[in-house]
Every structure is written in C-alpha cells, then in structure tokens.
Amino acid sequence: MGPSGSGKSTLLHCLAGILPPDGGSVTFDGARIDDLGEGDRSRLRRTAFGFVFQFGQLVPELSALENVSLPLLLNGVRRSVAEAAAAEWFPRLGLDGMERRRPGEMSGGQSQRVAVARALVTEPSVVFADEPTGALDTIAGEQVMELLTSAAARQNASVLLVTHEARVAAFAQREIVVRDGRVSGSAR
Amino acid sequence: MSVPHALLGLLEREPHHGYDLKRLFDAYFAPDRPLAYAQVYSTLARMEGRGQVRLEGVERVDGPDRRRFAITTDGHLELERWLSEPLVPEPHLQAALFTKVVLAILSGRPVEPLVDAERHAHLERMRELTAIRRAGALQVALLADYCLFHLEADLRWLDVTAARVDELRAQILTVKEDR
Ligand SMILES: Nc1ncnc2c1ncn2[C@@H]1O[C@H](COP(=O)(O)OP(=O)(O)OP(=O)(O)O)[C@@H](O)[C@H]1O
Numbered sequence: 001m002g003p004s005g006s007g008k009s010t011l012l013h014c015l016a017g018i019l020p021p022d023g024g025s026v027t028f029d030g031a032r033i034d035d036l037g038e039g040d041r042s043r044l045r046r047t048a049f050g051f052v053f054q055f056g057q058l059v060p061e062l063s064a065l066e067n068v069s070l071p072l073l074l075n076g077v078r079r080s081v082a083e084a085a086a087a088e089w090f091p092r093l094g095l096d097g098m099e100r101r102r103p104g105e106m107s108g109g110q111s112q113r114v115a116v117a118r119a120l121v122t123e124p125s126v127v128f129a130d131e132p133t134g135a136l137d138t139i140a141g142e143q144v145m146e147l148l149t150s151a152a153a154r155q156n157a158s159v160l161l162v163t164h165e166a167r168v169a170a171f172a173q174r175e176i177v178v179r180d181g182r183v184s185g186s187a188r
Numbered sequence: 189m190s191v192p193h194a195l196l197g198l199l200e201r202e203p204h205h206g207y208d209l210k211r212l213f214d215a216y217f218a219p220d221r222p223l224a225y226a227q228v229y230s231t232l233a234r235m236e237g238r239g240q241v242r243l244e245g246v247e248r249v250d251g252p253d254r255r256r257f258a259i260t261t262d263g264h265l266e267l268e269r270w271l272s273e274p275l276v277p278e279p280h281l282q283a284a285l286f287t288k289v290v291l292a293i294l295s296g297r298p299v300e301p302l303v304d305a306e307r308h309a310h311l312e313r314m315r316e317l318t319a320i321r322r323a324g325a326l327q328v329a330l331l332a333d334y335c336l337f338h339l340e341a342d343l344r345w346l347d348v349t350a351a352r353v354d355e356l357r358a359q360i361l362t363v364k365e366d367r
C-alpha cells in the first residue's frame with residue numbers, strides 16, 4: 001500500500017524480475033534473480049511467477065479458454081493438454097459456459113477472473129497482482145480477491161498484492177507500506 | 189473523543205489556564221463543537237486527581253481567579269502512550285484520530301508512524317472481519333461489511349491527511365495563540 005507515485009508498481013516489477021533495480025538485490029528461492037540475463041528472468045517469470053494487472057492483460061483476439069491456456073503453451077505444454085487444464089478452471093471461476101467468449105464479450109469482473117486463472121494455471125510459486133480490483137466495483141472486486149486468495153492458497157502460492165483499497169488489502173496476511181520510493185520503517 | 193489527551197497535548201507545550209485551554213481546544217480540535225467551560229474544569233480536576241496535571245499558580249486578573257495548570261511526568265507518559273498506541277479500531281473514530289494527528293503536528297512529532305500504527309491496527313481488525321465474512325452466512329457478511337466500510341473510510345481519511353500533512357502543519361501552526 002502507499003500513495004500514488006510512491007513506487008509500489010516499481011517495487012513489484014523489481015521483485016518480479018521485470019525491472020532491474022538500480023541498487024540492492026532480489027532473491028528468490030535462495031538465489032539472486034536481479035543479475036540474471038533477460039532470457040533467464042523471462043523463463044523464471046513464465047514458470048515460477050504469475051501476474052494479474054488492473055486490466056488489459058488478456059489477448060483480445062483469443063477466447064477466454066485460449067487466454068488461460070496460453071501460459072502453458074508458452075511453456076511447451078501440448079495444446080490439448082493445456083486446454084484441458086484451462087477448462088477445469090471455468091466452473092471455479094463461476095464462468096461455466098463462457099470458455100469461447102472473447103475478452104470484449106465479458107464484463108470487467110469476468111475478465112479479471114479469467115486473468116486470475118491465467119496467472120495460476122502454471123502453478124507458480126508467487127503471483128504478483130498490481131491493483132487487480134482497481135477497475136471493478138465492490139462485489140466484482142471481492143469475487144476476484146476471493147478467487148485469487150483461495151486458489152493461491154490451494155496451490156500453496158504466495159500473493160504479492162498492490163492495492164490502495166483497505167478492504168482488498170484485508171485479504172492479505174500482512175501489509176507493507178511504501179512511501180517516497182521506500183518501504184516504510186514501521187512495516188511489519 | 190479524548191478531551192483529556194487533547195488537554196495534555198496542549199499543556200505539554202506550556203502551562204495554561206482553563207480559559208486558554210478551552211479556546212485552544214476549540215480552535216485546534218473542535219471548531220464545529222466548542223467545549224463547555226464546565227467540561228474543561230471537570231476534566232482538569234479529574235486529571236489532577238490522577239496526577240497528570242498539577243496546579244501551577246493562581247492569578248487574579250480583573251474577575252475571578254484563574255488557575256494555571258501544568259503537565260506532570262505522569263501526564264507526559266500518558267500522552268506518549270496514547271499517541272503511540274493505535275486506537276481500538278471501530279467505526280466513528282474520526283474525532284480521536286483527528287486529535288492525534290493535530291497533537292502530533294503541534295508537538296513536532298512525526299505523523300507517519302502514527303498513521304502506520306493506526307493503519308496496521310485497522311487492517312488487523314479488517315482481516316478478522318474479512319475472515320468472518322468469508323466463513324459466515326450472508327447476514328453475518330453484511331454486518332461485517334458495515335464495519336469494514338467504516339474502517340476503510342477511516343483509513344482513507346488518514347491517507348488523505350497524511351498526504352497533506354505539510355499543508356496542515358503550516359495552517360495549524362499559524363492559529364493565533366495570543367489571548
Ligand atoms: N525507489 C525508487 N527510487 C527512485 N524512483 C522511484 C522509486 N520507486 C519508484 N520510483 C519512480 O516513481 C515513479 C512512480 O512509481 P510507481 O509507478 O511505482 O508508483 P505507484 O506507487 O505504483 O503509483 P500508482 O499508485 O499511481 O500506480 C516512477 O517514475 C518510478 O520510476
């Protein structure tokens with residue numbers, strides 16, 4: 001949490017190996033990742049990490065099912081296997097029967113639930129979520145958080161969540177406050 | 189609203205008469221709900237009984253006696269404790285939160301640790317309520333929601349206040365204190 005412009009997204013991007021930090025180091029599973037080459041970092045992101053952003057992360061030309069299976073395809077999983085794994089998500093998402101819809105044919109809340117499935121389908125260790133409910137109303141936002149936290153817990157994945165909404169933050173087990181580009185001293 | 193702590197905060201800066209305290213209290217903490225003189229005096233008497241303030245002198249101007257009060261060591265300690273410990277999160281803390289922020293500014297204490305401590309306490313309570321609403325029936329969830337929305341509103345107010353603390357400091361410190 002922290003004011004707009006305080007550096008929450010920047011910190012998240014550094015931790016996720018998207019952005020190399022100017023100083024300091026990022027360690028994952030006991031090994032530094034900030035000094036890896038782009039190829040290794042990108043492989044790490046595809047296999048060990050999942051991502052959910054505020055909106056616009058689904059490929060508009062692909063169906064919901066294809067969007068969820070995409071990360072598996074990128075990891076070399078056969079299409080039939082990937083789509084079968086993706087299909088299992090739809091009842092859990094509350095989107096039974098919407099597998100063939102494109103993002104433009106779904107509500108914002110439905111799209112975000114598809115994005116959560118896409119982030120978790122590779123069974124990552126960490127899901128990075130930057131304002132995943134930022135574009136949603138209260139109830140749709142709650143459904144996304146409910147899904148994200150329960151699915152992550154079931155897979156034993158950690159979630160690093162950026163949000164400015166306290167009700168959303170209350171789904172997390174602890175909070176870190178960022179202020180003026182620094183983690184606040186009293187973070188617990 | 190914690191009138192005793194607000195008075196301790198004012199007395200921490202310098203000793204005051206009850207009359208001054210009432211005026212300062214109204215200016216800083218309750219422009220919309222002025223304090224009754226009787227409440228100032230009864231509060232001071234109770235605080236004196238608890239050893240948090242002491243009578244420093246009695247002056248007669250042209251009218252009734254004016255009793256000047258000063259903060260004691262116990263008063264300092266109580267003020268410190270109150271400022272550094274987060275409030276028990278519950279809806280409608282506005283007046284107490286506001287008093288804390290203004291007192292921190294008046295006394296030159298940093299506002300951020302206070303905001304972080306309150307945020308932490310609020311989020312802890314909100315986590316409990318979130319767990320309750322996730323496990324419970326709809327009517328339980330809706331009752332928890334009522335608290336959650338109010339606690340969230342407090343936090344939003346704290347965030348906005350923290351973001352504008354320099355501006356607030358400049359304005360508060362220009363409040364006229366001459367009698
Ligand atoms: N530690 C830092 N040192 C220097 N610059 C930083 C640091 N963190 C962030 N910045 C810069 O601050 C700007 C805003 O950062 P960022 O986008 O991460 O903020 P944010 O907290 O995500 O804001 P918002 O809530 O609006 O999304 C960026 O230009 C970024 O490069």
Ligand SMILES: [Mg+2]
Binds near residue numbers: 008009010130
């Ligand atoms: Mg951001």
